[in-house]
C-alpha cells in the first residue's frame with residue numbers, strides 16, 4: 577500500500593527506480609488520508625480513526641505505542657516545562673478547578689473528566705472503559721474534531737463519526753484561562769506526537785501553524801471551522817492576558833474584551849459562590865453551544881465520583 581501510494585505520488589515527476597527520496601504527500605491528498613495509508617497501511621475509516629486515536633493519546637500520555645519513529649513525547653498528562661515556565665495541564669481534567677464550561681453556568685464548574693478509567697483505556701487505544709462516561713465523549717469528540725481538521729475523507733460512519741461536540745473552541749476552553757505557555761506546551765506535545773508517528777516535517781509544520789494561528793492567540797476573529805455548518809465561531813483557546821494578540825484581533829467580540837479570568841480552586845470554601853456545584857466535582861455537562869450553532873442534541877452526562885476517579889487516575893498515570 578505504501579509503495580503504491582508512493583508510486584502514485586511520484587509518477588510523472590520522478591522516476592521511482594532512481595529516487596531514494598522520502599515520501600512526500602501530494603497536496604491534493606488530505607493529511608489524514610495520507611498517513612492512514614502510509615502509517616497504518618490502508619486509507620480506511622477505521623484507520624483514520626486509529627490515526628486520530630494515536631495522535632491524541634500520544635499527545636496526552638506521551639509516546640506509548642508503535643509506530644514510533646524514534647521521537648520521544650512527554651505528553652500533557654504529567655507536569656512539564658515550556659521555555660522555562662512550569663506547566664501542568666492535568667489540573668483542568670481532574671475536577672480540582674472550576675474550569676469546565678457546562679454551557680449554562682456563567683462561570684466554570686469542577687468536573688472530573690477522566691472518569692472512564694484514566695490512562696489505562698487510553699493505553700489500549702480506546703477512549704474509556706465506560707461508554708457513558710464523560711471521558712468517553714471527551715476523547716471521542718477531540719478525535720472527531722481533529723479528523724475534520726486534518727481532512728479525514730471517510731469520516732461520518734460508525735468508526736469515525738462526524739464531530740459531535742461544541743463548535744466554538746473559545747466556549748469550550750474559556751473558563752480555563754489558558755496561558756501562552758500552556759498552549760505552547762499542548763501544541764509542542766501534539767506536534768511531537770505526530771512527528772513520532774511519522775508525519776513529515778512539512779506536515780508537522782502545517783499542523784503546528786494551525787494550532788498556533790487559529791487557537792493560540794488572543795481575540796482571534798470568528799472563523800468557520802468544525803463543523804463547517806456551524807458558521808463562524810470564536811476559536812481562541814488562549815485567553816490569558818499573556819497570550820499573543822491576534823494580528824486581526826477582535827476583542828470586542830469576546831466577553832470581558834477577551835481577557836480570561838483564572839478559575840478558582842474547586843475546594844475553595846465560599847458560601848456565596850457557585851451554588852449547586854459541589855467540591856467533589858459532580859456536574860452535568862451539555863455538549864451543545866450557543867451562538868450561531870445549530871441546535872445539537874444536549875446530552876446530560878452522568879454524574880461521577882471524583883474521589884474514586886482521582887484515585888483511578890493516580891494509579892493509572
Ligand code: HEM
Nearest residue numbers: 665668669676677717718721741742748754758759762791
Ligand atoms: C493548553 C491547551 C489545552 C487544554 C489544557 C485543553 C483542555 C481541554 C479540556 C479540559 C476539555 C474538556 C472540556 C469540557 O468538556 O469541559 C477540552 C475539550 C476539548 N478541546 Fe481542549 N485543551 C487545550 C487545547 C486545545 C486545542 C488547541 C484544541 C484545538 C483543536 C482543543 C480541542 C478540544 C476539543 C475539540 C474539545 C471537546 C469539546 C466538546 O466535547 O464539546 N483543545 N480541552
Ligand SMILES: *[C@@H]1O[C@H](CO)[C@@H](O)[C@H](O)[C@H]1NC(C)=O
Nearest residue numbers: 639640641644646647648649
Ligand atoms: C518513547 O520514545 C522513545 C524514543 O523513541 C523511546 O526510547 C521510548 O522507549 C518510547 N517509550 C515508550 C513507552 O514507548
Ligand SMILES: *[C@@H]1O[C@H](CO)[C@@H](O)[C@H](O)[C@H]1NC(C)=O
Nearest residue numbers: 626630641642643699700701
Ligand atoms: C494501538 O494501535 C497501534 C497502532 O496500530 C498498535 O501498534 C498497538 O498494538 C495498539 N495497542 C493496543 C493495545 O491494541
Ligand SMILES: *[C@@H]1O[C@H](CO)[C@@H](O)[C@H](O)[C@H]1NC(C)=O
Nearest residue numbers: 691706708709710878879880
Ligand atoms: C459508567 O459511567 C457512568 C457515569 O460515570 C456511571 O453512572 C455508570 O455506573 C458506569 N457504568 C459502568 C458499567 O461502569
Ligand SMILES: *[C@@H]1O[C@H](CO)[C@@H](O)[C@H](O)[C@H]1NC(C)=O
Nearest residue numbers: 763767780781782784785788
Ligand atoms: C511551531 O510554531 C511555533 C510558533 O510559531 C514555533 O515557535 C515552533 O518552532 C514551531 N514548531 C514546529 C515543530 O514547527
Ligand SMILES: *[C@@H]1O[C@H](CO)[C@@H](O)[C@H](O)[C@H]1NC(C)=O
Nearest residue numbers: 789796797821822823824825
Ligand atoms: C486580517 O483580516 C483581513 C480581512 O479579513 C485579511 O485579509 C488578512 O489576511 C488578515 N490578516 C491576518 C494577519 O490574519
Ligand SMILES: *[C@@H]1O[C@H](CO)[C@@H](O)[C@H](O)[C@H]1NC(C)=O
Nearest residue numbers: 667672673841842843844845
Ligand atoms: C485545594 O486544592 C489545592 C490544589 O488544587 C491545594 O493546593 C490546596 O491545599 C487545597 N486546599 C484544601 C483546603 O484542601
Ligand SMILES: *[C@@H]1O[C@H](CO)[C@@H](O)[C@H](O)[C@H]1NC(C)=O
Nearest residue numbers: 840844845846847848849850
Ligand atoms: C468567593 O466569592 C466571591 C464572590 O463570588 C469572589 O469574589 C471571591 O473571589 C470568592 N473567593 C473564593 C476564595 O472563592
